[in-house]
Amino acid sequence: MENTIVQYGLCIAILVALAVPLGGYIGKVMNGEKVFLTRLLSPVERLIYRTLKINKEEQMGWKKYAVSIGAFSLFSFVFLFLILLLQGVLPLNPQGVKGMSPDLAFNTAVSYVTNTNWQAYKGEVSMSYFSQMAGLTVQNFVSAAVGISVLFALIRGFVKVKSEGLGNFWADLTRILLYILIPLSILVSVLLVSQGVVQNLNRNETVELIEPVVTEDGDEITEATVPMGPAASQIAIKQLGTNGGGVFGTNSAFPLENPTALSNLIELISILLIPVSLCFTFGRNIRDKRQGVALFSAMLILLLLALSATFAAEQSGTPQLKAQESVNIEQTDGQAGGNMEGKEARFGIADSAMWATFTTAAANGSVNSMHDSYTPLGGAVPLLLMQIGEVVFGGAGSGLYGMIGFAIMTVFIAGLMVGRTPEYLGKKIEAHEMKMACIICLMTSVAILAGSGIAALVPAVEKSVNNTGAHALTEILYAFSSAGGNNGSSFAGLAANTVFLNLSLGIVMALVRFIPMMAILSVAGNMAKKKKTAVTTGTLSTCGPLFVGLLIFVILLIGALSFLPALSLGPIAEYFQMIG
């Protein structure tokens, strides 16, 4: 127990210690200030601008910014969709993988373009190396960059007074890729390769098993196929860009994706690194560090609550396990104890619970254990983290702007309670902002409820679920929550590659990504036009503990109000069945 606390504490301390300077660095890059990479990269940057005829000084209005993003994402989608359909005839395909079915290609393309990385396929059997590299890895970079760029458009909206422009999307995209995502990914890839993560273009290898396995049918298996591929480079950005789509089907539970304790730590920290840094960048760039710290604190508190709940649920196991004399579920020096089903022995409870929490808090979705096998409440926490809209650090950029949507909503109610029409960061919150904030905060809930509601009525879906009863509902709910939070984490236990699920999940992913994104850009555009109101003691402080507390309360309340009935038929019912 103490070990776990120390381990968690250390991990979070390292994370924050890295995030603070990185936050400052990102802030500088996006303001066009000089950083240590400027000398090296600015010629490349200038070349890109010249070649693509980008005027980096252009100040786009929110509509132009939004249209640029829309056009870029649509192009990305079509490009990726075609690659996946045609991968059978495209190069770099040593395994001879076939082209995807249209519905699966649609689902996968939407999934990667929306930074979700929901995978209804298995990488090592359904993806060519070309698809992995030119398709998925590219989207891992640019979809994260799009999310981050929207955040900066919003920051500029808060900072500017009585003006229109939010910056140039193409220049933002270029800077984020060139100065932030690519250098960080190179660094993390090299670290991962040093730990033994594969990085090659070879055919899968067949190796002889040291210890032959005998199956239930009596067949003896002596050989195994070891998948190869350009993994390390993709894993780095999959973690950093809150993407989460594994190169291999079992994601980071697979030794070639995540071989050692150190690689596990690196990947864990990479999940949250950019989302946490952006909180500090936010404070820096709006010129009030306390505001960034306040949002960070709210997120951190929610993260710690979730982490403790998941860990506690998994560590205490189930009464059924306890009742079995042959199993000792106590944590000892020699074993992790608790509910080990679906978890790697090398990671145990603590690391698995931490990963499960981090990956669903951030809209990452990579896994190092199978959430389907968690105890009812242990699995409900990741589920709820996705359902509240991925605002506990959340996706790169999107998590923070989602949180700001909640902050606007909180400020609205709290502002009224102190007798003033509400304002946030000096900008008045009026009907338009409220409309957009509601869209930002409630889109996820609506999409998840509508999607899973329809799915629950479709008889075909019942065949996709592996379990029955309450757990079956949880599996459906998890799939739609994962898509609805743009998370992409999979509960496993749901055969998701069906036409209905591919299409419905694809639609949900697209809606929850782009509608709130457009809404936040519209808020940014409107904010930029407003004047700044002066701060007095009558102004509600948005950086004190009271506001942070209220923000957390509003997030949990909206989450609870939206999902309590659904959860009560899923994990909560299952929990009561479990404790009998």
Place this chain on the structure above:
Amino acid sequence: MRRRGKDRLITKKLVIRAVKDSFIKLAPKTEIKNPVMFLVYLCACITTLLFIAGLFGFQDTSTGFVFAVAVILWFTVLFANFAEAIAEGHGKAQADSLRASRRDVTAYRIPSADEKDKKEKVLSSMLKTGDLVFVEAGQHIPADGIVVEGAASVDESTITGESAPVIREAQGERNSVTGGTTVISDYLVIQVTKEAGERFLDKMIAMVEGAARKKTPNEIALEIFLVALTIIFIFVTLSLYAFSSFSARQADIVNPTTITSLIALLVCLAPTTIGALLSAIGIAGMSRLNRANVLAMSGRAIEAAGDVDVLLLDKTGTITLGNRQASRFIPVDGHTEQELADAAQLSSLADETPEGRSIVILAKETFGIRERNLQDMQIEFIPFTAKTRMSGVDLRGSEIRKGSVDAIKEYVEAAGGRVSSQCEAVASQVSQKGGTPLIVAKNHEVLGVIYLKDIIKAGVREKFSDLRKMGIKTIMITGDNPVTAAAIAAEAGVDDFLAEAAPEQKLEKIRMLQEAGHLVAMTGDGTNDAPALAQADVAVAMNSGTQAAKEAGNMVDLDSSPTKLIEVVHIGKQLLMTRGSLTTFSIANDVAKYFAIVPAMFAGLYPGLSALNIMGLSSATSAILSAVIYNALIIIALIPLALKGVKYREVSAGRLLFRNLLFYGVGGIVTPFVCIKLIDMLLTSIGLS
């Protein structure tokens, strides 16, 4: 003075009228204006149809239960209508009495002020802008206008509620008259400035009645939030049906979820409490302002009042008593204090200004100098003129003059003398202390200085410090010189001052403050205040002021009290706070309703879920009914709060938030648990379920 505020909030007559109105408001056209309650309205219709269908054999669930839910939902809708109706009731009653004063009267039109005998009888409603009318004692003033000739006392109680008559006269700041008021002495020739329908009384009736009421910006923003929540809950209930049907298929049983129970859940979750009270809160805020004798020209102005963070206050009347008082005689150049006091008293005997009188009083108090027999003294009074800027007396060959430093300097120097440096030093000392120096000279020789002191009103310092805690800055506007102004500002505890303020500087100051992101409120009465009033975010014009000032302001203070601004800010904040607090309460209520309804609906499917029935409600039917009944009754229970407004204290935003969160947030979570349990016990004990 008769204050409308003393009226009771809820009277029998109002209630009867409101009950009637709540049924009239059931018209779909009216209901659709309030989206949250419209949903309840639709749900009431659906359950009623279900009940009727039940009679013909379609069974959703037990017919009695459907009937009960339908009845409660209709009551929920009626309660919401009642809340709005009773809030409107006050205004309607007031409007009725105003309408009585608006009735058409006979006016006497005259071709010009010199031809008063050529009167022509016309109806007041026929008067056009520019017409001249003659009004005598006992007659109603037929229309809004400007006095062009005469002076008369006018009874304006129909509008202000103030029974003491006021003087209205040609020229000056008191030349505007309002239609519907009565001349009680002398006569007036009035030039009509407003046509029928646009007159002050018409506007006033429209405002108090709420006929011109539009949703205010903040109300719209809040409504968006409430509608968004409602939409979410529609999805919650619809998807719940699907989940329940899926779970039932898995368990191989019939779907336990009925349409009626889903409707009950939806209505309970939707923010009906605040939805029902929202318009009542807005109307009540407006009536509170009316009861404070302030007439807002729009609801927007009241909301802005809550946001104001700078108050521009006129020194005179707001911060200081209207007049200065002599507090000391300071002799100079070797003269004695007695000598100075004697001369000062003489020069002020005929001076009827408060300052003059205070000099006589001070002379009497300090030296026992009494009134003299003026006839014996062959005295001639020299009144104050704008040219000499001095007043005084001539008696038996000697001249006594008093006036400002500059005026006396001119007077003395004209006779070849000079004002000593000692005198100038004393005068500037007086200024620095916030006083006004008045120099007394006898036969072109300075005797000394009278120290006129501004008397700060009792309690203003504390008031300003309260305002500061709320984050509201006070700025004193005065015509005094900067030195005097600074001293008074320091004594009164205002944050800043604008000295030697001309109207243009006021306007400039407001623009500057607004540029820096402040919302500015001010009061004004003169025509030259009009540009500043038009620029300010909240501009309260005095009813005694000129037409131009009243046009420029967005509120009119019928009492013409300069301190009214503070009250207006208070009412504005209270309005917003009431909205926020009841919204929080309404949403916090949902927690308990979940714990009542969810186990009731699904304990059949998953018996373990009855562990969530932490209130220990007796049965599923009783649980759902109790929740719906609570949901309806809480509307009625909160009507008084919506009308009165939540309690407001002048403390910082943080403390205010903490207090209200504790009260309405935590209270909102706890209250329904207790009440629903009580209703359940009651229902069970009378055997209704």
